[in-house]
Amino acid sequence: MGITERKEREKLEMRELILEAATSMFLEEGYEKTSIRNIAEKIEYSPATIYLYFKDKDELFFAIHELGFQKLLLEMVPLAQIEDPFQRLRQMARIYIEFGLNNPEYYDLMFIMRAPMNSIKEQVKAEQCWEGGESTFGFLTSIMEECIAKGLVKSDDAMMLSIYAWTCVHGMVSLNIRERLGMLEMDSDGIKALMMRTLDMIIDNIRK
């Protein structure tokens, strides 16, 4: 009998329905306005129903944050075409910054907000804790290792080089998203130009 299979499928579809409604609300209206009640109203179900598919709001937003990582990963696909690991590194950083500027809500959720991380707290031994972040960082580290192997960079510590690159670009993007760069009195184009110039300095600084 295929009933249990159908039920399982329907359960997944319902989860998807909630997730899509929540995601579009989050991207369009922001985190604050994306309440369980609002999501429930949008999909014409009771608020309590959502709790049959997600443990709590944090888990729901963990799922949305994973969609963000999927999107970022997609943007990084073209990197595979770049032979030179140093150029690949530079381009990866550019894509990262552009992702942050073009998708501030996703970026916020992925790298700034507390919500999604709450749902993987205190269950550290679970095989996957923050899979998205780990794989992205792992990808960066592998590029750094290639750069080291080819003698393209000053340091030989791939982990530290990765931390260096990540924290630099994250610093710029996150200060911008959380409105700490207002004093520079620049429009978004100016901010982007500044970031790209700074990025070039950041990358050139580690070149041998």
Added chain:
Amino acid sequence: MGITERKEREKLEMRELILEAATSMFLEEGYEKTSIRNIAEKIEYSPATIYLYFKDKDELFFAIHELGFQKLLLEMVPLAQIEDPFQRLRQMARIYIEFGLNNPEYYDLMFIMRAPMNSIKEQVKAEQCWEGGESTFGFLTSIMEECIAKGLVKSDDAMMLSIYAWTCVHGMVSLNIRERLGMLEMDSDGIKALMMRTLDMIIDNIRK
């Protein structure tokens, strides 16, 4: 008659009372648990009273965030003793990181949370928008200018050098505070050591 003076003084004292209660609650229990009702209960006043001294919760947290900048400024006083601007720069970055590690709640409020910035939004023409941030950044820029004047750094763009230094240290501290470095599987001492090593690289990278 000194009555109006006394009244004014009492008004300031009441503001101070609210601010101190809110600050200690915020530092000890975090932002979420520092509700207007909880603050009111602590000082044994009605919640409505707080609104006679602060426009809204954002304005109250803007005031707390200013206390954070005061504290950071205090930690930076010893920098005046350092003659070499490049060493002063390095030490400033160390103090900044240490402040972030030792006062995560303050740091969060000053450089990550939305709350305090909401209260200076859409009133841009007001003489002071984010005084604390601007003066700290200005201080950094002045050190950079000194470094440039003495020919100690590669670039001659003080603003870009400042952005570079700030975003790097902010990136590290903020990723740590918002729990995005968990995958490194390091204790707080390890994180601090890593940050200080990375910092040395960041600073050495711009040295001529």
Added chain:
DNA sequence: TTGAATAAATGAACACTGTTCAGTAAGTTT
């Protein structure tokens, strides 16, 4: 086909939140 078992969905409540405002109480002035 009918009754029992199972699964899904919900209404209503709980305990909170920030914020407003009419009304009260206290202090000051005339």
Added chain:
DNA sequence: AAACTTACTGAACAGTGTTCATTTATTCAA
């Protein structure tokens, strides 16, 4: 002593995440 001013508050509004007994719908076995 009455009028005015300032300080304060109770109660309400409109929202929040979350839980749980109860209802509704579906599936299974006799």
